Amino acid sequence: MGKFLYFLTYYKKSLLTLLLILIFVWSLFSVQWNADLLHPGGGVTTKQIFQALLAPDLSPEILILALESTWITLVYAVAGMSIAIILAFFFGILASGVLSTSRFNLFAVSGFFRGILGFTRAIHELVWAWLFVAAIGLSPFAAVFALGIPYGGILGKIFADMLNDIPEEPIKALETAGASKLQTLLYGYLPLVRANIISYVMYRFECSVRSSAIMSFVGLGGLGYQIQLSLSDLQYDEVWTFLFFLIALVVLIDAWSNLLRKRMVL
Amino acid sequence: MSESIIKMNNIAKHFERKIALSSLSFIINKGEHIALIGPSGAGKSTLLNILAGITNADSGEYLLDGKSIVNYQKRNIRSRKIGVIRQQFDLIASLPVIQNVLAGKLGEWGFFKSLISLLFPIEKETAARALNQVGLLDKMYEQTSRLSGGEQQRVALARLLVQNPEVILADEPVASLDPARAEDILSLMTELVKDKKQTLIVSLHSVEYAKKYFSRIIALRDGEIFFDLPSEHVTDSLLANLYALKGEAKDG
Ligand SMILES: Nc1ncnc2c1ncn2[C@@H]1O[C@H](COP(=O)(O)OP(=O)(O)OP(=O)(O)O)[C@@H](O)[C@H]1O
Ligand SMILES: [Mg+2]
Numbered sequence: 001m002g003k004f005l006y007f008l009t010y011y012k013k014s015l016l017t018l019l020l021i022l023i024f025v026w027s028l029f030s031v032q033w034n035a036d037l038l039h040p041g042g043g044v045t046t047k048q049i050f051q052a053l054l055a056p057d058l059s060p061e062i063l064i065l066a067l068e069s070t071w072i073t074l075v076y077a078v079a080g081m082s083i084a085i086i087l088a089f090f091f092g093i094l095a096s097g098v099l100s101t102s103r104f105n106l107f108a109v110s111g112f113f114r115g116i117l118g119f120t121r122a123i124h125e126l127v128w129a130w131l132f133v134a135a136i137g138l139s140p141f142a143a144v145f146a147l148g149i150p151y152g153g154i155l156g157k158i159f160a161d162m163l164n165d166i167p168e169e170p171i172k173a174l175e176t177a178g179a180s181k182l183q184t185l186l187y188g189y190l191p192l193v194r195a196n197i198i199s200y201v202m203y204r205f206e207c208s209v210r211s212s213a214i215m216s217f218v219g220l221g222g223l224g225y226q227i228q229l230s231l232s233d234l235q236y237d238e239v240w241t242f243l244f245f246l247i248a249l250v251v252l253i254d255a256w257s258n259l260l261r262k263r264m265v266l
Numbered sequence: 267m268s269e270s271i272i273k274m275n276n277i278a279k280h281f282e283r284k285i286a287l288s289s290l291s292f293i294i295n296k297g298e299h300i301a302l303i304g305p306s307g308a309g310k311s312t313l314l315n316i317l318a319g320i321t322n323a324d325s326g327e328y329l330l331d332g333k334s335i336v337n338y339q340k341r342n343i344r345s346r347k348i349g350v351i352r353q354q355f356d357l358i359a360s361l362p363v364i365q366n367v368l369a370g371k372l373g374e375w376g377f378f379k380s381l382i383s384l385l386f387p388i389e390k391e392t393a394a395r396a397l398n399q400v401g402l403l404d405k406m407y408e409q410t411s412r413l414s415g416g417e418q419q420r421v422a423l424a425r426l427l428v429q430n431p432e433v434i435l436a437d438e439p440v441a442s443l444d445p446a447r448a449e450d451i452l453s454l455m456t457e458l459v460k461d462k463k464q465t466l467i468v469s470l471h472s473v474e475y476a477k478k479y480f481s482r483i484i485a486l487r488d489g490e491i492f493f494d495l496p497s498e499h500v501t502d503s504l505l506a507n508l509y510a511l512k513g514e515a516k517d518g
Contacts, residue, residue, distance in 0.1 A: 173356035178345025178373020
């Protein structure tokens with residue numbers, strides 16, 4: 001008995017690992033491994049999809065359509081990000097509490113705005129899209145707001161956190177030089193977070209392009225919409241063309257953001 | 267004939283149960299250059315923060331130019347009287363040098379003027395004059411983070427010149443500089459304030475610099491004034507006692 005306890009305490013970690021492996025194996029057995037699991041034509045379809053990858057549809061009509069859809073996707077993403085940046089700028093500053101003069105002010109105001117930011121980003125952009133489509137129909141505004149609101153919540157929260165993480169010495173120094181709260185924002189907080197927030201915004205911009213493509217599944221037009229149409233027509237070669245455009249867009253934005261970051265290194 | 271600018275009367279300050287300053291009293295005249303020395307934890311920074319109006323004393327009276335410090339609550343009124351310089355991490359590293367220097371004007375400027383100046387610097391000549399005085403005119407548009415520690419300290423000095431307060435407080439301004447740069451900054455500092463008859467109070471860890479660049483030395487130990495003498499009256503045995511470790515001091 002004593003020996004067993006000794007064994008338990010010294011091999012706790014290995015026992016735990018063993019237990020987890022057993023659970024995993026058991027979970028494999030609980031799946032019904034029969035022919036129903038795979039779609040009967042699945043093998044064929046997979047083959048078709050991969051064949052299409054090597055031969056995407058490069059006919060002029062499809063290329064023009066892809067270009068147009070890419071443009072729509074990009075425009076929604078840019079417009080959505082613009083709204084997000086404006087929201088994040090004002091709400092982020094208020095949520096950070098760097099302008100608050102009294103303790104009460106700080107808790108009340110920053111608590112309130114942190115709450116709003118939390119609410120807007122708790123809801124996924126697709127859900128916002130459904131809500132907006134339900135409310136104002138299939139209009140570009142639905143896509144733009146559906147993107148802008150949750151992204152504003154995310155950016156605003158990160159912005160507020162960055163403002164809160166600024167070391168206090170430079171700010172104190174500005175205050176002793178006679179700066180007001182707003183002036184410390186201009187000459188202290190904003191320049192100090194500039195590099196970080198810009199690179200984060202660029203990252204989010206990349207995400208927003210992907211979201212914007214997905215968003216169009218809701219029926220708002222753009223690359224996602226075209227992908228959906230081609231998929232239901234089983235035109236995998238077209239699907240790949242659109243996907244390549246989406247990839248190219250993301251890669252381009254990434255290259256741009258790298259360029260910006262390099263120019264801005266401290 | 268000399269007018270007093272700072273009067274401290276029985277100033278005391280404690281943090282929780284630790285006494286940082288106990289019942290300090292002294293008078294400082296306009297234009298005096300004072301070094302504040304003492305072992306770590308003696309209360310130098312606490313005293314400078316009280317002088318700057320950043321922290322409030324628990325008890326005692328602090329008169330700045332004849333008026334109690336409570337009359338200087340407004341930042342832009344206080345900034346005309348008192349300026350502070352610490353180590354180079356006080357600057358905004360991501361702004362160009364000129365903006366850091368012009369930040370000395372923020373007390374005088376309103377919001378819109380400071381916003382515009384951030385895009386198109388106003389009062390360039392003021393900044394240029396100050397930078398020229400500290401020998402950094404050629405770095406006016408450089409990003410501050412690209413400057414060396416010594417150069418950054420000069421930028422902080424230039425900001426102070428632009429702010430142009432009557433009293434300048436400095437907490438270990440040369441602690442992170444090599445000896446040559448340190449002496450350079452100290453001599454520059456003491457020279458520049460002479461022209462405008464500004465009062466200078468500097469805390470230092472180096473007794474040698476204190477004696478070389480300052481006419482009066484106030485020594486703190488355990489929150490009390492250990493001595494307050496003209497530099498030439500400070501003897502080696504006084505200094506030995508000032509910096510003696512706890513045990514030694516009791517024995518001796
Ligand atoms: N914010 C604070 N909270 C608690 N105790 C503090 C605080 N600031 C200072 N003290 C204490 O007050 C005493 C004086 O500190 P102070 O920083 O003024 O010393 P100093 O002379 O500047 O030391 P150094 O030469 O190391 O900078 C120290 O014992 C310190 O621990
Ligand atoms: Mg100190």
